[in-house]
Amino acid sequence: MERQYNWVKSSSYLLAAGGILAVLGLHLLQALFAGMLVFLLVQLAQPLVGRVVAGSRGKLVATAILAILIIAGMVGLGLWIASMLHGGAGLDAIWSKMAETLDSANDVLPPWLLGSLPSSGPELKAEAVHWLREHAPELRLLGKEAGLAAAHILIGMVIGAMVAVHEVSSRSERRPLAAALHERVGTFYKAFRRVFVAQGKIAALNAFFTGLYLLAVLPALGIHLPFGKTMVLITAIVGLLPVVGNLISNSIIVMISFSVSPYAALLSLLFLIVLHKAEYFLNARIVGGEIDAKAWEILVAMVLMEALFGFGGVALAPVVYAYIKAELKAARLI
Structure with missing residues (x-):
């Protein structure tokens, strides 16, 4: 009976891995x-x-x-x-x-x-x-x-x-393999939920402070950037992608700031450096608190997944890492 249980559980892990690779x-x-x-x-x-x-x-x-x-x-x-x-x-x-x-x-x-x-x-x-x-x-x-x-x-x-x-x-009651697969899918969904909620909080904070800077601080200093609302929207959307999203939004903001003046570009660059230094600690606290992982762990997972699967790997890396870590913890291996 125990041998059958181990076979069923091992099969569910292989099917879960196959599903992720298929996606x-x-x-x-x-x-x-x-x-x-x-x-x-x-x-x-x-x-x-x-x-x-x-x-x-x-x-x-x-x-x-x-x-x-x-x-x-x-x-x-x-x-x-x-x-x-x-x-x-x-x-x-x-x-x-x-x-x-x-x-x-x-x-x-x-x-x-x-x-x-x-x-x-x-x-x-x-x-x-x-x-x-x-x-x-x-x-x-x-x-x-x-x-x-x-x-x-x-x-x-x-x-x-x-x-x-x-x-x-x-x-209805599920049979052994169906129950094991349901458990795998449930664990993966919980990992997605934790990562999405955590990254959503970070993206919202990032968009809020970016909007405050672009739409309030700069105009108060007499600097008016074009496309302010659009850049805030872009920041909110791409902010759902860890690390990569920040690079995209930061590049756009600095370039548009430079179109106004070098001083505005320098000011934007300093603001973004300060914001994302603070965000690094928020990331470690929010994402780490949700999935019990350091920021560098997520970054390593993203680099590896990008090398293997391209852009899709970058987007899925935090979820896959959180899922693998949850499964290892459930099996008392870590």
């Missing part, structure tokens, strides 16, 4: 995250449903309606973000402004720094296009595959909603 290899990460996010939001609202609705059938119907509303809200939010990022003060305008800034940098920056930068806006664009072509499989939300990625996200949300509704009504 990365088939580029289904966006569907996985969308589904787990919908499931998480339904689970968070579940206590409210229990207070308002009585009876198992009533709770089932209420949960289904709640899941539909959550999907509709997420789709609406996604469309609003897309309209903001592609509007008149969106990414295209920011890109043009950054190219103009590089074009005019020859008269301001020292020669040793210019040697390491593209000499003009068109050169910057050519290098970016080359990079995008090399990394096309990892950037599935761009170009002709945007529709497929959107379909994956929508299907993922529907699956997450269906699983959440099924959890309310399911009371």
Whole structure:
């Protein structure tokens, strides 16, 4: 009996590992995250449903309606973000402004720094296009595959909603392998929930202080940066990616600041250094508190996963690391 139990548990670990590799290899990460996010939001609202609705059938119907509303809200939010990022003060305008800034940098920056930068806006664009072509499989939300990625996200949300509704009504006893797999999936979901909540807190704090700096502190000093609200929105979105998100938002803010004046760029650089020094300790406290891991551990996991799986590995690394650590702790190996 014990031998069968060990075989079943080992099989569930192998199937869980295969599932993670399949998600990365088939580029289904966006569907996985969308589904787990919908499931998480339904689970968070579940206590409210229990207070308002009585009876198992009533709770089932209420949960289904709640899941539909959550999907509709997420789709609406996604469309609003897309309209903001592609509007008149969106990414295209920011890109043009950054190219103009590089074009005019020859008269301001020292020669040793210019040697390491593209000499003009068109050169910057050519290098970016080359990079995008090399990394096309990892950037599935761009170009002709945007529709497929959107379909994956929508299907993922529907699956997450269906699983959440099924959890309310399911009371059947699971057989050994099914029970072991359910345990693996449950542990992975808990890891996602802890990482998402922790990184969400960090992204919100980052966006708040960045907005305070761009929309209040700089105007009080007589410095008015273009695209302030768009940059805050970008900071909030990419802030959900540990480390990498900060690099993206910081680069944009410093470049746009430089388009106003070198003094504004220096001030922005100093602010971002101070903010992210403080954020490093917050990261260690918030993420470390949620998944019991140091910031450097997460960074090592991200570097390894990026080398193995590219951009998708970076996004999934904190969750996979938290999941592996939880499984090792449950097995009393660490």
